[in-house]
Amino acid sequence: MTSAVNNSTSGTPSEIPEYDISRPARCPLDPAPAMRARQEEGPLTRIRLWDGSTAWLVTGYEAHREAMASLQVSADPMRPGSPRLSAGEAAMADALKQQGKSSIGMSFIMMDDPEHNRLRRMATSAFTIKRVEAIRVSTQRLVDELIDKMLDGPKPVDLVEALALPVPSLVISELLGVPYDDHDFFQTNSKAIINRHTSGEDRLAARQELINYLDELLGEKLTKPGEDLLSGLAERIKAGELTREEATEMGVLMLFAGHETTANMITLGILTLLQHPDQLALLRDTDDPKLIASAVDELLRWITITHGGLRRVALEDIEVAGQVIRAGEGIISVNETANRDPAVFADPDRLDITRDARRHVTFGYGIHQCLGQPLARMELQVVYPSLLRRIPTLALAADLEDIPFKADGFVYGAYELPLTW
Template sequence: MTSAVDQPTGGPPADAPEYDIARSVRCPLDPAPAMTARQKEGPLVRVQLWDGTLAWLVTGWEEHRAVLSDQRVSVDPMHPGAPKLSPGERAMVDTLRKQGKSSVGMSFIMMDDPEHSRLRRMATSAFTIKRIEAIRRPTQRVVDDLIDKMLDGPKPADLVEAFALPVPSLVISELLGVPYDDHDFFQRNSKAIINRDTPGEDRLTARQELLTYLDGLLGEKLTHPAEDLLSGLAERVRAGELTREEATEMGVLMLFAGHETTANMITLGTLALLQHPDQLALLRDTDDPKLIASAVDELLRWITITHGGLRRVALEDIEIAGHVIRAGEGIIPVNETANRDPSVFPDPDRLDITRDARRHVTFGYGIHQCLGQPLARMELQVVYPTLLRRIPTLALATVPEKIPFKHDGFVYGAYELPVTW
């Protein structure tokens, strides 16, 4: 059994490898080579971050779930021991502390219980499977309309701008009651927040602009409610269940998470299928909802858009996989290695849409499991088969080596994906 106290004092252990998340240019959809190497060393290994601090890297599926379900582990990035994956992230947290803030302002996903559970309950009803299924047909119309426009436009087309970004942006805008005409504004600020290289001051500015924007919309809903999620949050403010600040932060979270992650998954999932024509043909030629759902879960397992891992910190001493994680030590559960754990997913590097991949941890695990996963799954179940059937000759319009991937973001994707047909 090992722990922090087993390590030499006066600095990082000499054998602690650098935390390297750089993906291979040759295999950009696979986990970073360094992450795969760490996984072979064991389910828990210590790594050295950019600033010389140490953190426990969690590479195994079982250990990943154990960490995320342990109430002795905190998600709060304001905690002194929480790992910071970039200078900009640390600068933002330091500034918020100086301002007397108690949170980073991303609603309940960055909070521990009991506040986490209290706020999460306020949003649960918006993402029930029944409610999401009710918007499947409208989502289908959005997808078909965008494909019509792409087919009528010039070739080659950028799948990101023409299709992958507008689909989830239109859907979440309609659900929330946010004007889609403002999508350039919230996408620009979202990108600033998730880019690791964004300076702390600029990250805070982007965060505040989104908060100000949503607060203005919330004010309108307080006086002129409609049939949308933001009006539902406004009603909770009127009832005294939420403060206006809490409702605004929740709106920012839904807007941010509702378009950025799904857009990147649409892009990378399409690329993966184009690179695996046998799997593409299976999905294109089926009308079996179970196979379509299976394909979506396998793509979610095989591709990881959470770039850089999750961030946690131990509140008490915890023993996992023969190691003791001491109170105050940082923990980084890594989705891409957990989803490629051969003990859970045989032949994990093979993309197989017929596999039962439902145990993947792409949406997290435990109390912080992604609330919007029914929406994401539904959108992807509509997007992939529709795109492949309506454009059966869809093909890359560039060589893979020229695709500009988002190596600099906390959310992985591609800035552009030129396609033709």
């Protein structure tokens, strides 16, 4: 047990460091300096949240895996002690409780076993490596068509609107059976939900809009099923395996997660490579699928999309990194420092696409590990080399400090990325 942990544990809330996830303007892709400082103190420290409450902050790689793998911690944000990162988030949870809701509405990722496992296994088959590889060719065709449009259009071009957002949105829409023409609707409401500054009332309204939308689509699939994932959920409703509410919330989760995170990873991945021309050249000039896969995993390690950490609450006393976390105490585990832990990754701040980075925890760890990671990896393996090969002179069309980053959300990214060639 480190002395830093002892000091932070014994201090009053005002003496405990504030949870600050602000990234430096000069290095917007690096972990927040405050998170680095906490990591230097030890793998487990105490932090103070916006409302004066405190939680355990996990910054070390092994401690992160230890905490996330523990069956004595809960992923349910409705449980007392679960860390809340904004007033809007807290207000939404309180409003849902008043309505008699038992969950926040993001399906199994915010549930514990056995309910988590019961619901998760109903979606697993759609995201197996075999199923994902079956759509690689069509994804490649889609990416090529979008790059054709970029080349035929004016310069500079915003990568977010031209490629990063359409690719995962179109792919997940096709898999789910959601009309892509409605993408503005679900993207607008998704942004409202993940923005830390959204009020509880507006967050609740956006959540309800998505639920109503998916519920209506499910109603159509119940009478006219297709070959898509929503139709599969509709069949489970008919069989009595799922309630309509459970199926709707599962649809909301997959629609949201299927486009928001990957879109931001595409954007920040290209920006990162442009900042590392030697690594960009290696990826652009290779046709080795193993190196391409390695590059994707290294970018997933180096960049952190989850902005704010993975939040849990201890169900009973547990020990993490030699420190006892008491039942009812909140836990926030941050990927960005775990993925740059020098005890695990040599020279962790160096981007090296030849490195074996498969041990990264970007997709989480334990029973809540991201279900859609095969799909995300495949999309990134297609997009990165395709764009770099098709446009070998790709360049940033703005200064780094002028790029608007999503520092206000729970998912990090860039609102736009102007490129030229």
